[in-house]
Amino acid sequence: MSAASPLLTVEHLTIRFGGLVAIDDLSFSARSREITALIGPNGAGKTTVFNCITGFYSPEVGRIALRREDGREFFLERMDGFRIARDAGVVRTFQNIRLFPGMSVAENLMVAQHVALMRASFFSVAGFLRLKSYLDAERQAVERARYWLDKTGLLADADKLAGSLPYGAQRRLEIARAMCANPALLCLDEPAAGLNPRESNALNALLTDIRDEHGIGILLIEHDMSVVMQISDRVVVLEQGRSIAQGTPVEVRANPEVIRAYLGVEDEAAVASVIGQGSAH
């Protein structure tokens, strides 16, 4: 049951760094309860798009609109980074994992619920007095943390330091942390990077579960074709800052422009075999 209007609409997004046009007139949309993948060769501008959506860069031209299910609409290009996460509900993960390494796994998930808890603690006053309303909110936050630890298979590591976890677990923790922040749109920057095939499959299951059970939209940057082709509902292909193809995975895979961008030649058979193998994993 995909919503009538898209969750995220990016229109005519353009960003320049000096003379370099990093993103050139890019338009696409992402829907709730769908996984939208952003793919493209290295340097195509995928992470730059993410940085625009999540407020790390402000674009010169273009509009990024986010419409939540309750009808509120936000124009992300004009908002501070933390407001985008707090009000618009766009929460991201990072290509090079950014956890709070010196804090425990459970604490990482509690920090993610800062906004709700801060409100419940009435800027710490109710928390200081240990009023029941705050204690209830805190208990609920712990439950939520436990739920996501369970989902990501980290429950046994809850009291370990986040920085001491193995790489794959850190990636999962970052997703759990983002989900604890109660997003409407989850932006994942290469979640499968550095994962082994087994972990990668688990990630696929986790992401489809988030999409189906929690009714949020996922925007994904990924190089791993097995992830992209298996789980994404829509694919946007970037090359040198421009969108060269958009559509379902099957459509995109057959697109000659995409094949040329990925291999630099027009040898369709070779490309089809490469991408075809990727999806067959």
Add this chain to the structure above:
Amino acid sequence: MKADMPATNRSRPSMSAMLRDAAAAAFVAALLAFPLLGFKLNATAQGLHLDMRLSWVPIAAGIVFAGRLLLTLGGQYVAPIIARRVAPDVDAIRRRLPSRSAYMVGIAMAAVAIALPWLPFADRNLIDKATLILIYVMLGWGLNIVVGLAGLLDLGYVAFYAVGAYSYALLSQHFGLSFWICLPLAGLLAGAFGVALGFPVLRLRGDYLAIVTLGFGEIVREVIINWDKVTGGPNGLSGIERPSFFGLPMLPTSMAPPGSTTFADFFGIAFSPNQRIWFLYYLILALALATNLFTQRIRRLPLGRAWEALREDEIACRSLGINPTLVKLSAFAIGASFAGFAGSFFATRQGFISPESFTFIESAIILAIVVLGGMGSQIGIVLAALLLVGLPEWFRELEQFRMLAFGAAMVLIMLWRPQGLLSHREPTLRLSDVPRKLVSESAT
């Protein structure tokens, strides 16, 4: 003595080589000791006399000889053992989440502090020194909020201490307000200064932030020196009102303002000047413990967790919807207001304040206490305050060697425990301690 080098990789010097090495060190020591220790200038009624003290030279050489020999022997046989024990993977220590023995140690230390004035050997001198140490413990705990928790390196913390001291002195002198009213006001004012400092430095971190805060501390001191109409300039302010025991002045009956009941009269006991010393001691102990309890509790609240998260990764904080401006300013303001409380206590204890009490070296000592204690460790800060403030007080005769010892201690600490004396961090939440709810709600 490189602790991280396995003992087997080192060629062991022979005994005679060690003796030769020690003799060479003793020779250098003798050369140095001859002019430094061999003569002593005595001032008598007849003028200055130069006395020979040549016997000190061989003693010094002997001490250096024995010391050097022990050091090489120690390096040979003891250091590898210590290295194995003390210097296991620093990272592993940092990453380990400790038991709750720290809690018991904290309770025991607080009990000792409360019982201190009643112990048989406690005299006025000891209580005075303990009071001074507690001021620094409180300042350390206050600065720990800014540096240890929020990770904002503040080299101008003493400015807020000065603001607290001067606000109490001025409020009490001009408006006749009592200590108990001025205390919260001083905290508020210092907190406001904290916000004033915080605003321009929001974008700065690390070294850059340290430089600006250093400048801020100097600005405050310069203003105090030069605004002499209000602050008394370099002469400071004197005759600051002593604290009363909740309205009962702690003075002998003869000196009390007419019509008021003194503390001694009220309780029907004889007046003794020690009563005030004790009262001041318990006052700062209560203030320091309040600071500690505040920190312990706020760490477990969303604001405290956000401080620590900000220290760990500001960009990740931003991406989770945490407003870094508010979080930073609150850390600056709350840390500063504790310095303000401590400052007004300082003013009422001394009865006299001047800009000399608020120089950069004070900021440096407070920061050294926090860093030496192990960033973020409450008990470590107490130990470091005992070391850095207590020891110099007890060895006042050796004052000229104070900076030497200070420097040596810092170098040793940085070599052996770069993470501070006690570096463990108590987690603010253990999931295994929180019982599962019987009816688990859907967590979406």
